[in-house]
Amino acid sequence: MTELDQVINALFPDILRSVQESVRIPSVLGEPRQGKPFGEEIDRALCHALETARSLGLRTGNLGGYVGYAEYGEGPETVAVLGHLDVVPAGSGWTRPPFDAVLEGDRLYGRGTVDDKGPIIGALWILHCLDRCGIVPGRRIRVLLGTDEESGRRDMPRYLAEEKAPHCGFTPDGAFPVVNAEKGQLRLSLSRQLPEGDAVRLVAFEGGTVINAVPGEASATLASGAFSPERLIAALRATARKNGCEARISGTGSLVSLTVKGRSAHGSTPELGVNALPLLAGLLVETFPEEPWAPVLERTASLLLGDTEGRGLGIAAEDAPSGRLTCNAGLASLKNGHLSVSLDIRHPVTFDQEELFRAVEVRALEEGYAVSVLRKAPPLWIPEDAEPVGTLLRVYREQTREDARPLSMGGGTYAKSLPRTVAFGPRFPGCPDLAHQPDEYLIFEEYLRLLRIMGAAMVALSS
Ligand SMILES: [Zn+2]
Structure with a gap:
């Protein structure tokens, strides 16, 4: 001593x-x-x-x-x-x-x-x-x-x-x-207009409490036009059952709400959780594939919500000192038909952050999303x-x-x-x-x- x-x-x-x-x-x-x-x-x-x-x-x-x-x-x-x-x-x-x-x-x-x-x-x-x-x-x-x-x-x-x-x-x-x-950190908000519904209107779609956690729960509200609420509920329940998806589905008046469960995890390790947002999107798209909003929601799910390595955005990569890039869709919301998703991207230490940001921006614009920066922290x-x-x-x-x-x-x-x-x-x-x-x-x-x-x-x- x-x-x-x-x-x-x-x-x-x-x-x-x-x-x-x-x-x-x-x-x-x-x-x-x-x-x-x-x-x-x-x-x-x-x-x-x-x-x-x-x-x-x-x-x-x-x-x-x-x-x-x-x-x-x-x-x-x-x-x-x-x-x-x-x-x-x-x-x-x-x-x-x-x-x-x-x-x-x-x-x-x-x-x-x-x-x-x-x-x-x-x-x-x-x-x-x-x-x-x-x-x-x-x-x-x-x-x-x-x-x-x-x-x-x-x-x-x-x-x-x-x-x-x-x-x-x-x-x-x-x-x-x-x-x-x-790792370096890029927090971005991506948004785009969601087409109106035909027979079924999507009134709300949201999940997440903070950007740096995997949403453990996500919920949506549908307004039935051509179909009765009971019919929507039955259709959603059938899809959820078929996929083994844990969902609470209920109706009030002409509105139908559903909440889907995933599993939360820290935003820097999204692969350890199960994001409820893509599960919810998947359930809606599979049940109502004919709706005009369905293809956009499906595309959003595969590009932004559903993968934790940034594959959809074309930025999946890794380096020796710090491992893989991670991408967490921590928040999503739908307001006045405008869908926005907040991403928390953690990138390997040897990557140029500006270059990476430009790659995301180009890809997002091609897909019809507007991009805004919430936070940039270099590695x-x-x-x-x-x-x-x-x-x-x-x-x-x-x-x-x-x-x-x-x-x-x-x-x-x-x-x-x-x-x-x-x-x-x-x-x-x-x-x-x-x-x-x-x-x-x-x-x-x-x-x-x-x-x-x-x-x-x-x-x-x-x-
Ligand atoms: Zn401290």
Whole structure:
């Protein structure tokens, strides 16, 4: 055990107390106030962390309530440890109070314990431990206290506008061993007019709650013209039965509604779910093939809704560092005969995003869809032998004695907010992902291991 490890061990009860204090501040996004861009509670959490840092003898700064920092060491270059103090709302399903920071056995329960207050408050304490050990780093080490990771990520642009970008950095807001590839993200909305119905009018067609999840349910409403509602219901039920499709079908007056079930999954891994939208489209098209809207809906299903690899759009591809392109149809709606579908495309890290976007646009226009961009986030990729990935991998291997390999992810971590920065911890391989879950907790032993690894990484990157 190094001297740094010993100091971290000795201060562990104090570190835990600091984390508890922070968790007791329900720092969920709130109404902006003067100097408090993300609301009262987030500002309280930021002030608490800065006060803690000052009480530990660290230099601190606050950039208008957007980002705070605490630093140790001297020199023109900085190593950044990026984390955030905002949390997602508690949500339902908790068996302990989410903001009481209850200690129970070898665990601390509460919203933000692992995402991301535990890791980042711990990082402040590690700066203090380095000081106690008399370690003189060759670069300044700055712990950056972000405040808007969970919402708009409007915090770090402010930092980069006012401060010099770090030499390199890591964010303990992802997973170990180290995430060196994060796919690029293209969120698009495609829309077109749907032809009117003949004997059966399609009044509503919708599914999905957020763009980055596979719709687990989709529903439609039909208005019967030439046929009685009973006849429509019978026809739909027959098709559903034939296809083994789980559907709820009912009538009110002249309207018939149906809801089809799929299985939800995260939008970065759509292949793990079953999208309810193409199932619904398939059921409607098969039951009413003569309707003028049927061919367009069928085409939409095969082009946009039904495949998770972008084959319909002609963009299916993969690369070695990050794997396959994924495409999730997360939302669909029909308003005034206008059908729109929102796609969440995650593309391999070595692809040119603009080129890919143009390919989608050309294809979509050919098929009669208008395209608008909802969000573009470029990929992140730092090869295994480049800084800081090489050093972080070495530190992780030394600390755990595991033959660790870097990870690639479809989702975008906080690391994308700073150049030359990657996600490093806090989740260990094989451990459940507790972020955003009810009863979020940290286990003392794992937390201590995280602190030691972060300490070793700060020393290695700054020397
Ligand atoms: Zn987080």
